[in-house]
Amino acid sequence: MSAHSLEEQDHLNVQKEDVISPHPASKKRIRPPGLGIAFTVLSCLFAAFGSVVVKLIHDVGGTMLSVSRFGVQILLLLPFVTYRRNNVDVLGPCGLRRTLWMRGIFGSSAILTLYLSIKRMDVGDAVTISYTSTIMVPIFARIGLNETLTILEVILGFVSLSGVVLIARPTFIFPSNTYDSVDGLGLLYGVVGAVCQAITMVLIRKLGKTDAVINILYFSVLGCATSFVIMAVSEEIVYPCYEDLLYFFSLGVIGIVGQYAMILGLRFERAATVGVARSMQVIFAYLLQILILKDIPSTLSLVGSGIIFLCCVVLGISKVLKDRKNNEK
Template structure:
């Protein structure tokens, strides 16, 4: 019975018409042949590649400029300072040189007038006194700025031009330290190293007599060397050793004055217009230079030729532009990093002296120029972004009731109505009830 009801087994074998691929082989379906590119398509492809690379390059260049706007403004100010020095040198090469205090008076008078006119034309508020919140800082900028100017001019009366220049360029290093101490700004180790390297480059260019001998610019006669002086004094040292020691001390006082001026500018930031700073600085310089000429009974040299008047106007105009760019640059940059660009003035001075006074730089000057440029470029390209784009981090940790309450108070929108106390109480009761239910359920499972 069991055998009769059992169904017979029939083996299923493939028909001969059924084909299988050989074992261990893969079949490929041929892809369609690509369409032939026309010359027009090839040109479009090259054009798109070029545009892509161009946009990428311009984007990187734009980011570099925006990231170093303050540094570039300070560097541009040094170019106009160098142009101003060319006019000063030309005036001092005249038969009747213009005294230093008179040059300061003319330059700062033009700066003061231009600053006031600009603020009245553009309706800048508080043109004479500045904004109420930064008037003390503006006064300190003018006060320290005067001592910076006074220190360098007094030291040039007894020190050589190269020695005074080296002392002046201590200001950027001191400014970086002052910004880190008083303004809590970042002054990294790489900025310190770059500043020291730039200072070494300045030493190679200026070649102070104490390090390189009595003739700091080989290849020039004494008359030619005296002709390139930019402030109306003989560059060789004079006076007694005690007087030169006092001159060094006052030069260091001038360095501290410049440090205070730069730090004050950075502390002011963008709370005041750049012209407010120029007005305060020029006011102090005009007043003090006037008092100095009266006390010294210094005769005023009146220009008698058109080129005199032109150069005096150039001194005032270039000085005004340079001070404006310097102020705007230091408002946008940290004190230590922004003043690093001050070293670039040496490079502009070498180039302009070659053009106008036919002075060929020596090998040491070229070496110092390369060091300064390399340090400035290193500082520019290695700057970290102020607000780098970072991925948003999500925390799942319970912050606690106090932190939650602080966050709600901080981000509360005043436009939304507050919940009624009754609704808050009901919400708390529902929350407590839910916690109680969960606790009972956990106990029942155990």
């Protein structure tokens, strides 16, 4: 064999080795520490803005607001779905369609009950009550996803629950002649929403890398249909004023951005961790309540929200340190 032929053969062997056996480090993608929590905090910020917008619309009920939000989301998503129809199955992955339906039903129910709760309570209190889901997410994640339940998550979940008690101020703990208790029906809506929210977060985590647009589309379509039926039965159809139309449209935009950020957060992080981290929405809700609505919360509400905020910070720091340790390995 000639020298020229040997050189060509060696060159081909080198190329073959490069293709078949690349260095493992070149394939490894290092994720920034706490990326899932960062997306979660972003979703909390937009969700808090949405809660304040609901409070700013005075003459329209929570069910009508839900229909409007989901309707705007569908209109905004249709161009993306149409553009990508050749690359994405609009019905979703075959084996996950039932999960998508459940995600849509429970997710939209969480939004509907939250809006109904906000109409009867202060924004900060309503948002905080709904985040009793913090204590429920690890339990549902353990059942549905077989995720491990750490001692830290259990402790922080119960401590967060104590913060919720301070905000709810039940009369069997706080005398009614000394402390103002919250609206009972508003509290019930908040708790039901918390259960739906916890199940939704586990379902989103189970959907994994399902296309986010399809995920939100299911959520919007099922939410719009469910809310419309409830609105028609309860005869709560109220036509908004022209000056409120901007608020209605902003609910849809805020909803899409918030949902997309939450999906990314659950894609990069465990459901139980995201469940506690989403308590940041409580802090954002109170800040916006003070700055925009000029409504000062009670001392007990501030103490309760402070406890929840502290739990979120502790969990976030522990997660960042754990991610950095894993990346160094």
